[in-house]
Amino acid sequence: MNFFDKLNQVISENQSLLFVGLDPNPEMMPTCFQSKNIISGLSDWLQFIISETVDKVCAYKPTLGFYEVLGAPGLELLHQTLAAIPPHIPIILDAKHGDLNTSTIFAKTVFTEWGVDAITLSPYIGQEHVASFLVYPDKAVFILCCTSNSNAFSLQQYPSSESPFYLQVVKESKNWGTPEQVGLEVGTTNPDILSRIRAVSPERMIMARSIWAESDNLYKILAAGLTANGDGLLIPVPIDMLTQENLSEQIQSLQTQINQARTEITQNASSCSVWFSDVCLLEKHPQLDLILQMYDIGCIMFGNYVQASGKTFPYYVDLRKVISTPQLFHQVIKAYEEILKNLSFDRVAGIPYGSLPTATGLALRLNCPMIFPRKEVKAHGTRKLIEGEFFAGETVVVVDDILISGKSVMEGAEKLKSVGLNINDIVVFIDHEQGVKDRLQQNGYRGHSVLTMSEITETLYQAGRINEGQFSALSERNA
Numbered sequence: 001m002n003f004f005d006k007l008n009q010v011i012s013e014n015q016s017l018l019f020v021g022l023d024p025n026p027e028m029m030p031t032c033f034q035s036k037n038i039i040s041g042l043s044d045w046l047q048f049i050i051s052e053t054v055d056k057v058c059a060y061k062p063t064l065g066f067y068e069v070l071g072a073p074g075l076e077l078l079h080q081t082l083a084a085i086p087p088h089i090p091i092i093l094d095a096k097h098g099d100l101n102t103s104t105i106f107a108k109t110v111f112t113e114w115g116v117d118a119i120t121l122s123p124y125i126g127q128e129h130v131a132s133f134l135v136y137p138d139k140a141v142f143i144l145c146c147t148s149n150s151n152a153f154s155l156q157q158y159p160s161s162e163s164p165f166y167l168q169v170v171k172e173s174k175n176w177g178t179p180e181q182v183g184l185e186v187g188t189t190n191p192d193i194l195s196r197i198r199a200v201s202p203e204r205m206i207m208a209r210s211i212w213a214e215s216d217n218l219y220k221i222l223a224a225g226l227t228a229n230g231d232g233l234l235i236p237v238p239i240d241m242l243t244q245e246n247l248s249e250q251i252q253s254l255q256t257q258i259n260q261a262r263t264e265i266t267q268n269a270s271s272c273s274v275w276f277s278d279v280c281l282l283e284k285h286p287q288l289d290l291i292l293q294m295y296d297i298g299c300i301m302f303g304n305y306v307q308a309s310g311k312t313f314p315y316y317v318d319l320r321k322v323i324s325t326p327q328l329f330h331q332v333i334k335a336y337e338e339i340l341k342n343l344s345f346d347r348v349a350g351i352p353y354g355s356l357p358t359a360t361g362l363a364l365r366l367n368c369p370m371i372f373p374r375k376e377v378k379a380h381g382t383r384k385l386i387e388g389e390f391f392a393g394e395t396v397v398v399v400d401d402i403l404i405s406g407k408s409v410m411e412g413a414e415k416l417k418s419v420g421l422n423i424n425d426i427v428v429f430i431d432h433e434q435g436v437k438d439r440l441q442q443n444g445y446r447g448h449s450v451l452t453m454s455e456i457t458e459t460l461y462q463a464g465r466i467n468e469g470q471f472s473a474l475s476e477r478n479a
């Protein structure tokens, strides 16, 4: 079960969006837990917090720094604390990790040895840093997008309040992983900031922080940060509450207050546009993540686009954008690979220019030699039609991005055939349908595709990414 499934299960079982910070901060330790041995006092306090809250919260969030400063006994205390958390409740380790050199070993330690479910990360190192943590399929990360610290204003609001840097962090981090992998950490007392973040990331889990500095803000924070379904937002239990003897009752009352507000907010929400974040009315498509990410990075554009055939379509699919998002590019290559591994061939060829990166990625993953037919033959130099080494009589699998009429890919295949190579299989990412695979078949090729245009259209519509007009535009090709 992935982190967000685990989290959503506890949210629904405990009917709670609350999470608790498990921080052994000696300055906050209630007097009743103080003893000669500071570690045992802190330990008793943390155990008390867990036992009082276990059926009222959806996650625990230990802050690594508070344990580290206690030295070796502090790390021992962390292990004790982690062990005391029931396994069905997700643990988010608040580490704000931000160092590329230690990311691989740190991810391995926290996820496989310490057994935490998610971690907070600093965004500054970028996608490569985050990728070290996302190689663990059931784990997740929360990217620090915004903090409430007034000193951070000049950075976070840079260069202007219309287009602040914190929103850029949100937009960028959406490209680093799926909503099942990457959530957002947002520290703010300002509901406007939260609603701007929610507007650009309607599908992401937001872990709110520092919301309690201003009183009477809770309703506004919930209204700004909840998804249209009344979820997608984690609320911290106020630190002061954790020092109270009647902790359990106080949390219960806060939980009731939040749930009442959630009901009210979702009932008042416009019924015109409902965001189906992870909800699919039809069966969930196995490539759901891939389709949504492809859409989110702008691979599907609406407008009037003239095709190679001269026809005008009300949209254009630009798969070349994928190469600029390594995490997605990797998934795309893996999807092609699933098809190629069942085929028989000596070399892989990509159709220029769009499919050269794909063919390169596949050649490296499959350890298979690559060649490609030139788009135009140079009037100077070697004047080669085919680049790379090959031997007549070999079989080549051809990869391309999208099949519309099949003209481009068949032209490429013909060039390869003209030098004595055999082409049986053509593999594309998207089949535009309208009988194009039959056309390939009539010309002696077997066509394979990762996705069809209908699957993409249906999935985007079901997930709430496109509206009815856009759904019709994408379906128009069938008319």
Ligand SMILES: O=c1ccn([C@@H]2O[C@H](COP(=O)(O)O)[C@@H](O)[C@H]2O)c(=O)[nH]1
Residues within 6 Å of the ligand: 307, 308, 309, 315, 316, 317, 318, 319, 354, 400, 401, 402, 403, 404, 405, 406, 407, 408, 409
């Ligand atoms: O939405 C689109 C449409 C076309 N392309 C590019 O065209 C060829 C496929 O067109 P054929 O008619 O099958 O020759 C494809 O290789 C793309 O380069 C596109 O990217 N997006």
